[in-house]
Amino acid sequence: MTAAGNTISVPAAVNARAAQVRLMIFDVDGVLTDGGLVFGADGEALKRFNVLDGLGIKLLQQAGIATAIISARSSAIVSRRASDLGITHVHQGVHDKYAAFLKLLTDTNLTPDVCGFIGDDIIDLPILLRAGFAVSVQNGHAEVKSRVHYVTQASGGHGAAREVCDLILRAQDKYDAALAPYLSGISA
Numbered sequence: 001m002t003a004a005g006n007t008i009s010v011p012a013a014v015n016a017r018a019a020q021v022r023l024m025i026f027d028v029d030g031v032l033t034d035g036g037l038v039f040g041a042d043g044e045a046l047k048r049f050n051v052l053d054g055l056g057i058k059l060l061q062q063a064g065i066a067t068a069i070i071s072a073r074s075s076a077i078v079s080r081r082a083s084d085l086g087i088t089h090v091h092q093g094v095h096d097k098y099a100a101f102l103k104l105l106t107d108t109n110l111t112p113d114v115c116g117f118i119g120d121d122i123i124d125l126p127i128l129l130r131a132g133f134a135v136s137v138q139n140g141h142a143e144v145k146s147r148v149h150y151v152t153q154a155s156g157g158h159g160a161a162r163e164v165c166d167l168i169l170r171a172q173d174k175y176d177a178a179l180a181p182y183l184s185g186i187s188a
Contacts, residue, residue, distance in 0.1 A: 008153055008167075013149070014150045018170075018172070022114040023065070023068060023108055024066070024115075024165070026057070027120060028092075032049055032050070032156070032157065033048055033049060035156055049081055055162070072095050091104065097123060097126060098126035098127055101126070116134075117134055117135065119136060119144060120144060128147060129147065136151050138155045139156055
């Protein structure tokens with residue numbers, strides 16, 4: 001597997017966990033963004049999303065893997081981004097992320113062992129400690145990184161989510177099929 005031109009060696013145990021994922025859940029601040037908050041004159045927080053992450057999420061969905069967001073902060077821009085990406089399970093403004101996770105499991109009729117979650121801070125630990133595939137971004141808190149199955153090479157907001165999406169697709173032997181539409185008609 002490669003990310004940003006670098007070869008990533010993924011242990012067999014990580015691949016085995018990624019191969020079971022049927023629902024991938026994303027934190028927002030620090031995962032889908034770099035964690036910085038920029039406030040406009042009217043007090044609205046502005047967020048910067050990475051387009052690589054967005055396409056990775058779409059590729060997961062096209063491969064039959066459901067996606068969701070669980071975030072402690074609530075933001076209209078997150079609702080907009082989720083809508084743009086076709087993410088229908090969006091839980092914002094929840095400080096008890098584990099309760100949101102349990103509701104998501106009920107809503108999707110899934111069990112924790114087939115769920116992946118990518119987070120960056122200690123508020124994410126209750127889910128990370130129960131998800132079948134727990135991931136932290138490279139710039140995540142040390143307490144989080146020490147307790148997950150996989151730590152991305154990329155930082156939050158800089159392709160970490162895409163790295164995980166590609167890892168899951170490869171572990172499930174769906175990567176080549178996801179790439180095929182973009183290579184059709186191209187001769188080697």
